[in-house]
Structures are given as C-alpha cells and as structure tokens.
Amino acid sequence: MINDGYLIVSGSRIEEVGKTPFAGDRSEFTATVNLKANVLLPGLVNTHGHAAMTLLRGYADDLPLSEWLEARIWPIEDLMTAEDIKWGTWLAIWEMIASGTTTFTDMYFHEDQVAQAVEDSGMRAVLSRGMIGFAPKGEQTAMESRDFVQRWNGAAGGRITTLLGPHAAYTCPPEYLREIVVPLAQELNVPLQIHLCETRYEVEQSIAQYGVTPVQHLVNCGVFAVPTLAAHCVHVSDHDIDLLKANGVRIAHNPQSNLKLGSGIAPLSKLRSAGLTIGLGTDGAASNNDLDMWEEIRLAATLHKGTAEDPVLVSACEALELGTAGGAQALFLEQGLGTLVPGAPADFIVVDYHKPYYYPRHDVTAHLVYSAKSADVIDVVVDGRQLMRNGEYLTLDVEQIVYETNRCASRLFGS
Numbered sequence: 416m417i418n419d420g421y422l423i424v425s426g427s428r429i430e431e432v433g434k435t436p437f438a439g440d441r442s443e444f445t446a447t448v449n450l451k452a453n454v455l456l457p458g459l460v461n462t463h464g465h466a467a468m469t470l471l472r473g474y475a476d477d478l479p480l481s482e483w484l485e486a487r488i489w490p491i492e493d494l495m496t497a498e499d500i501k502w503g504t505w506l507a508i509w510e511m512i513a514s515g516t517t518t519f520t521d522m523y524f525h526e527d528q529v530a531q532a533v534e535d536s537g538m539r540a541v542l543s544r545g546m547i548g549f550a551p552k553g554e555q556t557a558m559e560s561r562d563f564v565q566r567w568n569g570a571a572g573g574r575i576t577t578l579l580g581p582h583a584a585y586t587c588p589p590e591y592l593r594e595i596v597v598p599l600a601q602e603l604n605v606p607l608q609i610h611l612c613e614t615r616y617e618v619e620q621s622i623a624q625y626g627v628t629p630v631q632h633l634v635n636c637g638v639f640a641v642p643t644l645a646a647h648c649v650h651v652s653d654h655d656i657d658l659l660k661a662n663g664v665r666i667a668h669n670p671q672s673n674l675k676l677g678s679g680i681a682p683l684s685k686l687r688s689a690g691l692t693i694g695l696g697t698d699g700a701a702s703n704n705d706l707d708m709w710e711e712i713r714l715a716a717t718l719h720k721g722t723a724e725d726p727v728l729v730s731a732c733e734a735l736e737l738g739t740a741g742g743a744q745a746l747f748l749e750q751g752l753g754t755l756v757p758g759a760p761a762d763f764i765v766v767d768y769h770k771p772y773y774y775p776r777h778d779v780t781a782h783l784v785y786s787a788k789s790a791d792v793i794d795v796v797v798d799g800r801q802l803m804r805n806g807e808y809l810t811l812d813v814e815q816i817v818y819e820t821n822r823c824a825s826r827l828f829g830s
C-alpha cells in the first residue's frame with residue numbers, strides 16, 4: 416500500500432513503483448497521468464466463467480438446478496452458433512472492463528470466437544474449449560481442444576494462454592479422463608480446469624457410482640498428474656481437502672453462483688488453512704447474474720464470517736488478494752500478475768475515490784472491499800495498453816455490442 420505513490424510503465428510491464436515526489440527524469444516519459452486522489456490497484460482476476468452465457472442472463476432464474484440446466488440452459492446452448500458466442504463474449508468483455516476485471520478464464524464452445532474477442536479487445540484470458548466425454552462428443556471436443564490450444568496458446572502477445580477444459584467428472588467418464596484428457600494435456604503441456612464438487616447431488620452420485628468422492632475419483636483417474644484448477648469445491652470433506660492440497664490443485668471459489676443455484680457455501684476458511692491456492696470467480700451470467708468481481712470479493716469477506724459466526728475470518732486484505740494475485744496464481748499466471756511490482760505485467764485499474772462511502776479515509780483496503788461499487792472503476796490498463804480511460808471504452812463499440820446481442824437473443828429466444 417502506497418499513499419501518494421507513482422507507477423511507471425514501460426511497454427507491457429511495470430517498470431517502477433515508488434512514493435512521490437518522483438526524483439528521476441520526466442523528460443523520458445511519453446505521457447504522464449495525474450490520478451489525483453484516486454486509487455490505483457491491480458486489475459481483478461475472474462477465475463471461473465462462461466463468458467457467452469451473458470446471452471442467457473435473466474432467462475432462467477429461481478429454478479431447481481436440474482430444471483434450470485436440463486430444461487432451460489442446455490436447449491438454448493444447443494442452438495447457439497459461433498456468432499452468438501462472439502457477441503455474448505463481447506457483451507461479457509464490456510461488462511468486465513467496465514467493472515475492472517482485466518483477466519478472465521473461460522470454458523465454453525466455439526472458443527475461437529472467445530479468443531478472437533480477447534485478442535481484439537485487449538483483455539487477458541486463460542481459455543479452454545469445454546470437453547464432454549460421452550460419445551459422440553468426446554472425440555470431437557478432444558480434437559477441437561487440441562486445435563484450439565495449438566492455435567491460441569501464447570497468442571495476442573502472450574495475453575492468451577490455454578487449458579484443457581474437461582467439464583466435470585459426471586460428464587467425462589473415467590476412461591475418457593484417463594486415456595484422452597490427461598495424455599492430451601501432457602502432450603500439449605497445458606493445465607486443466609474442471610467443475611468439482613459443486614453440489615451435494617454430484618458427491619452422492621459419485622459415491623453411488625464409483626464408491627468414492629469426486630475428488631478421490633479424479634485422483635484415481637490420474638487427473639491431478641496434470642496441474643488442475645477446480646471450480647467450486649463446495650462439498651468437500653476434510654480428506655478431500657487433504658487430497659487437493661497434496662496434489663497442488665488450485666481452487667476457483669464462486670460464492671454468488673453457489674448461493675443463487677442453492678448449491679451451498681464452499682468451506683473457504685478450511686481451504687485457505689490447508690494452504691491451497693485460491694481465486695474468486697463469478698461463473699456464467701446465467702447463474703450470478705453479473706460478472707462483477709467486487710461482489711465476489713465482498714462476499715468472500717462477509718459470507719464466511721456469517722456462517723462461522725466469526726468476524727475475523729477472511730479479512731478485507733485477504734479477500735482483495737483472492738480477487739487479484741490469488742486469482743492469477745490459480746490461473747497459472749505466475750509472473751507477478753495481480754501485483755504492482757517492477758517486472759509484473761502492467762494490468763491495473765483506477766477507482767474514482769471521491770464518493771460519499773469513501774469518507775472518512777480510515778482504511779483504503781476496507782473501503783475497496785466493503786464499500787466500493789464496480790461503477791467507480793474509471794481506468795483500465797492491460798499489458799500496458801489502456802482499454803478504458805475515464806469511463807470511455809477504447810477497444811470496444813458499445814452500440815454495436817448492444818445491437819448484435821439483441822439480434823442474437825431475438826433469434827435464440829424468439830422474442
């Protein structure tokens with residue numbers, strides 16, 4: 416934390432961070448910006464989501480999980496074309512830039528469209544084609560995943576990295592995980608992301624079918640031989656947590672999606688105590704219903720205090736760290752991303768700090784976590800490039816996104 420500080424960017428990297436007054440030679444700078452009393456912090460990192468599900472926002476709410484998924488979400492997803500994924504992703508990127516998210520992950524289909532939107536918008540992302548293991552989709556999604564990784568890993572000047580995205584243990588049979596997914600990840604040298612222990616039903620089904628919890632099942636299938644990011648981990652036993660830790664599994668904690676779908680509350684404190692690497696995520700906009708990482712950070716800092724009746728659990732500082740550096744580590748982006756230190760990628764945001772709920776100025780971290788609104792984000796920089804300046808978008812066309820997403824939604828929903 417620096418009061419009255421300065422930050423120097425050179426190309427795509429942070430070159431220097433210090434306390435004013437700056438004593439060096441200003442004549443070398445191509446531009447200087449006076450941020451006045453506003454707050455500069457690392458960009459937020461969203462560790463779980465399905466960007467194009469923005470098109471399904473508000474379409475199916477307050478339903479039992481199976482009805483939500485099987486009767487409402489999947490039938491629409493079957494109709495979604497590459498064009499829908501493109502514009503749904505642009506809508507998501509607009510929302511993420513507006514609220515200060517600079518890095519996100521994705522697991523969906525027509526993933527080339529997602530990657531192209533990331534490249535064109537200037538965002539940073541860790542992308543995967545979702546893999547369903549049942550025939551006839553299993554081979555097809557594996558082939559598409561291979562093509563996708565080969566085409567996009569390290570693309571957009573390194574802003575895009577890739578993963579394999581086996582959807583879940585209940586959609587990928589053991590032999591598919593063991594014989595297709597793991598060898599492919601090892602061949603391509605990329606990590607995995609997978610949904611894990613999201614619901615109690617998922618755990619009960621795994622025990623009924625395989626005699627073990629989903630975590631133990633993935634261990635038995637050899638999945639964790641590959642570095643893995645697991646989304647949710649709501650219903651995990653103490654033994655599961657030991658296994659996750661022993662295998663270096665990283666966690667995406669999605670408190671709001673888990674609450675809205677009635678899935679439960681992940682044992683964040685236990686996961687943290689075990690020393691696991693954890694980030695925060697929104698999940699898709701059909702189950703949240705927005706991509707506002709400030710809400711996830713605040714929930715991480717309040718929800719677990721409430722359930723444990725313990726006001727010292729997950730401090731504001733710890734919650735903000737989960738939403739920035741923790742998320743970067745969870746996404747296997749370990750070159751200082753999510754921090755403001757020399758050599759780290761120049762991914763940062765500026766919050767307009769002149770709002771009634773930021774006075775008096777006792778503690779900036781507490782204000783950011785407990786009081787901030789996502790609309791207070793006014794500047795967004797990714798990889799040294801400004802994507803939003805004083806609320807103005809520099810890499811996207813809002814009018815076009817609105818027009819095209821309305822057109823896609825009309826076709827999908829017949830409205």
Ligand SMILES: [Zn+2]
Pocket residue numbers: 463464465610646698699
């Ligand atoms: Zn998900």
